Amino acid sequence: xxxxxxxxxxxxxxxxxxxxxxxxxxxxxxxxxxxxxxxxxxxxxxxxxxxxxxxxxxxxxxxxxxxxxxxxxxxxxxxxxxxxxxxx
Numbered sequence: 001x002x003x004x005x006x007x008x009x010x011x012x013x014x015x016x017x018x019x020x021x022x023x024x025x026x027x028x029x030x031x032x033x034x035x036x037x038x039x040x041x042x043x044x045x046x047x048x049x050x051x052x053x054x055x056x057x058x059x060x061x062x063x064x065x066x067x068x069x070x071x072x073x074x075x076x077x078x079x080x081x082x083x084x085x086x087x088x
Contacts, residue, residue: 010079012044013064013087027052031063044069045078054084062087 016031029051034043046065048054057063067082 008069009067010069011064011066012079013062015060015062016046017060029054029057031057043076045072045074045076046082046084047072047078047080049081056086 012033014033016033027050029048031046031048032043034041064085064087065079065082066084067079069077069079072078
């Protein structure tokens with residue numbers, strides 16, 4: 001996944017091995033994934049604000065995300081409230 005300009009419209013279909021749910025009243029679901037396809041390793045985060053959970057979303061599930069990719073506060077690529085499809 002090589003993105004050379006930001007923000008960029010993108011679609012990603014893959015298994016999401018890491019799933020973090022923030023406790024303490026914070027209403028967001030945070031997904032991270034990384035890989036080594038192509039010439040360089042990459043990491044992508046997807047943040048769903050206002051959602052403490054998404055039915056069917058659990059570590060290791062396959063999800064298709066569609067939306068804008070920008071640079072997150074940590075300097076890595078991130079999608080904020082992307083459209084999603086659970087693939088099973």
